[in-house]
Amino acid sequence: MIKSHNAKKCTRSFKFHFVLIASIIFIVNNSYSQIESNVLNEKSIAASLNVAFDLCNSVDYQDSIDIPVSISSTVNIQGLDFIMQFDETKITFVTIIDKTTYLDEYFSLNAVDRKLRLTSTSSVSGGFLEADKVLIVIRFKKQTGYIVSQSDFNSIQAFVNGDPATVDYCFVSNNEINVSNFLLYPNPASDILNIEVPENSSFQMLDINGKLVVAETAIMANQKQSIDVNNLTNGIYFIKINNDSFVNSKKVVITK
Numbered sequence: 097m098i099k100s101h102n103a104k105k106c107t108r109s110f111k112f113h114f115v116l117i118a119s120i121i122f123i124v125n126n127s128y129s130q131i132e133s134n135v136l137n138e139k140s141i142a143a144s145l146n147v148a149f150d151l152c153n154s155v156d157y158q159d160s161i162d163i164p165v166s167i168s169s170t171v172n173i174q175g176l177d178f179i180m181q182f183d184e185t186k187i188t189f190v191t192i193i194d195k196t197t198y199l200d201e202y203f204s205l206n207a208v209d210r211k212l213r214l215t216s217t218s219s220v221s222g223g224f225l226e227a228d229k230v231l232i233v234i235r236f237k238k239q240t241g242y243i244v245s246q247s248d249f250n251s252i253q254a255f256v257n258g259d260p261a262t263v264d265y266c267f268v269s270n271n272e273i274n275v276s277n278f279l280l281y282p283n284p285a286s287d288i289l290n291i292e293v294p295e296n297s298s299f300q301m302l303d304i305n306g307k308l309v310v311a312e313t314a315i316m317a318n319q320k321q322s323i324d325v326n327n328l329t330n331g332i333y334f335i336k337i338n339n340d341s342f343v344n345s346k347k348v349v350i351t352k
């Protein structure tokens with residue numbers, strides 16, 4: 097009987113210690129996961145990792161749109177990855193265009209979960225991706241005249257160097273300030289295009305391929321500057337303004 101009692105006592109003791117150890121492991125593992133998650137978040141914030149899917153500077157071809165993608169980062173960029181889900185009733189994925197000479201990228205639209213995935217690194221050994229530069233352009237088909245907006249993207253997860261990054265839909269680099277009161281009118285324009293800026297600046301006009309059509313010209317703060325666009329062919333153009341404190345650009349349509 098004593099033997100049996102000791103066996104029961106031993107069994108209860110073993111169960112107690114097993115539960116105690118399991119609880120400690122559970123708590124430690126949970127704490128480690130939480131710490132690891134916090135470290136990742138703090139690392140991303142400390143590194144200021146931002147990936148812009150830049151609708152503000154997208155190029156609209158009426159029945160399709162090119163969305164430039166760039167990275168703003170305070171650390172060297174070894175790779176960019178993202179997972180994107182979008183409203184396929186509004187836009188249809190066409191392709192991703194490499195805008196660099198060194199990017200090694202792979203992308204696919206999964207037929208099952210309908211998510212677009214991209215992974216990319218520099219093809220140069222030991223090389224880095226450039227910050228504040230357009231790395232790729234994502235091309236979508238759309239209905240003629242439809243204006244693509246942030247609401248057309250259900251979710252985007254972006255990663256820089258494997259770390260989670262903040263996703264933006266309008267690009268402003270670390271050295272740029274967005275000037276919301278940069279005026280450009282009428283738009284569309286047919287013969288005369290007017291520009292007004294809040295600070296002394298210079299401007300230039302480029303076509304959709306980046307070719308300069310109006311050379312850099314000084315413009316005074318809060319004074320209307322008129323451009324003769326009568327000799328330009330119909331299409332999409334960009335006015336870029338800059339000075340020592342800001343850079344900004346806006347799209348203008350020339351139609352006659």
